Each structure stands twice: as C-alpha cells, then as structure tokens.
Amino acid sequence: MHVPVTQNDATPSRCSLFHQLVARHNCPMSDSFPLPDAPWPTLLPGWVWLCGAGPGDPGLLTLHALNALRQADVIVYDALVETAILDWARPEAEAIYAGKRGGKPSAKQRDISLRLVDLARAGKRVLRLKGGDPFVFGRGGEEAQTLVQHGVPIRIIPGISAGIGGLAYAGIPVTHRDVNQSVTFVTGHDQSGETPSSLDWGAISRGSQVIVIYMGIKHIAQISASLISAGRGSSEPVAVVTNATTGNQRVLETTLGTIEADIATHGIEPPAIICVGRSVLMRQVLDWQALAAGEAPRDIDPLGRGRPAESA
Ligand code: SAH
DSSP: OOEEEEESOOOOOTTHHHHHHHHHTTOOOOTTOOOOSSOOOOOOTTOEEEEEOBSSOGGGOOHHHHHHHTTOSEEEEOTTSOGGGGGGSOTTOEEEEOOOOTTSOOOOHHHHHHHHHHHHHTTOOEEEEESBOTTSSSSHHHHHHHHHHTTOOEEEEOOOOIIIIIHHHTTOOSOOTTTOSOEEEEESOOTTSSOOTTOOHHHHHHHOSEEEEESOSTTHHHHHHHHHHTTOOTTOEEEEEESTTSTTOEEEEEETTTHHHHHHHTTOOSSEEEEESGGGGGHHHHOHHHHHTTOOOSOSOTTOOOSOTTOO
C-alpha cells in the first residue's frame, strides 16, 4: 500500500496547528494564562532545570515547563524547540540559542554544558529547554551529569518525545494490542554522524514488532537494507513523519523496500520520525487530522480483525 505524502496544513508556521485548535475551541492563550492552583516548585537562583519542550505544538508543553518559563532569567534552547514557546517566558528573560543540527555548524556539546554551569554560578535561574524529552536522544543526560559534577543543582522535567507524540499526531499508536507488545527506539546516527555500529539490527528486527527511528533520514538506505537483510519484509509498512505536531507536519506512508526512493522523490528532510511496523496501518482509521478536516476514514478495520476493536 502506498499513499502519497500528506500535509495537514498549508500554513508555513510550525505552530499554526496549535493556533487553529485554540481558535476552534475559543480558548485564547496569552502570557497571563494562569497555572492551575498547585504547589509549583520554585526555580531558585543558581539552579538549572532541564526541561522537555515536546515535539513542536506548544500545547504539548507540560505545566512544569510552563511554570519554569514563568520564572527563568535565562532560557537556553535547542534548534527543535518551537520558538513560539519562548513568548510565554517573562518578557525580561534572556533567550540563548544553542542549537545542534546534524551536519550544520553548531555549538559544541561541552561548550553548551559549561555555559549552563557559568550561568548558574552567576546566580541566574536557568531553564535548559530541549526538544521532545530531554533524556531521549537529546544528550540531556550528559548535560545533567556535567552540571552535577560542577555542583550545580538540577531538576529534570520530562517532555513528550517525538517518537511517541509525533506518531500520535500522525494517527499512529506506538503500541497497539493487535500489533506489538514491545517497541524499540533507535537513533539513525551516533556522535560521529554514522549509523551506530553497536546496533544489532538482527536482534532489533527479531525482538521488536515496531521500530521507531530518530534521526534516520540521512542513513535510510543503510537502515532499510539492514532491516530487510535481518528478515523484515520489504513490503512492511513504514511511515515518515516530518515536523510532527507542527503546522508543517507531513506524513509519508511507504514500505521498507520503497522508503529510500520515496524520501528522495518527495524531498523529505529532517526532522523526521520513521516508524516501521504494522501499527502504521492504523493511520488509515486514526488520521484524526484528516477526519477533523471532513475526510472519511480510508479503512475502518485496517488490520483486518473483522470484529469490534474493543472485543477481547
Ligand atoms: N529529545 C528529542 C529527540 C532529539 S533528537 C525527543 O524526545 O523527541 C532529534 C530528532 O528527533 C530529529 O532528528 C527527529 O528524528 C526527531 N524529532 C524531534 N522533533 C521532531 C518533530 N517535530 N518531527 C519529527 N521528528 C522530530
């Protein structure tokens, strides 16, 4: 089964989907949007909070993240953080870009970590904002470790990772009872920019019905070939979700055997999440953005269960 790339919103802003949804629910968001009444932690001077900003849609921030934004003196943010989120910070807060994008000139990891140490030592209340979840392929662990080694107190605020939330926005459940009892999250390249040599594709292929690949576009030829030679069928469904949860979200539905050519044909570029496995078929019934736009489900029983979804 092969369906062309779909784009859910022609508006070029990364956060236009969010604004659309806000407008639809008639719930204007503003800087003064109050946090619910709860004992929110205080970001103290000299502390660094490492916080996930989610995959893009600002509405996917956690309340802890919003609480942090409301207090920080300095926000050090990554390339994949939706910058509209920074509008919710205090007006006097300083925003420092510390983006790292594969193949492009970017700040060195050690420099970023040491900058955080310096800011904390200068008595700032520091918010380190990272795309998705800070501990999922985001080097958050390394930054946190450096801070602890330098005696800087930290707090970790998880975020919604692109490999889960991004797929959900594409209508793909990362686990589904009829498809998988496990899921493997894989990175497509390591620190040197190459496919990690430590990855045992045979074991991943046998052990996990669904494989979610971060940073997989650059090495897709090698990755798809490795999976096929490890025993996965070349007709196995694959989805590539780019700019997930933003107004520029695009979804390519393809197969392991055709993914490399399709990525080239459609000019697909990072950031993208690649999902390999039959759960991709569920998009035919769960593409909720298409449904909301008035389209009919393509197939209400894409896994061919032939019985109600809720039955035991
Ligand atoms: N910590 C992040 C991942 C950082 S690694 C998280 O938990 O999501 C960066 C990779 O994440 C990108 O190359 C891409 O593979 C994926 N990614 C992050 N945001 C994305 C988005 N909005 N859409 C698609 N992929 C995304």
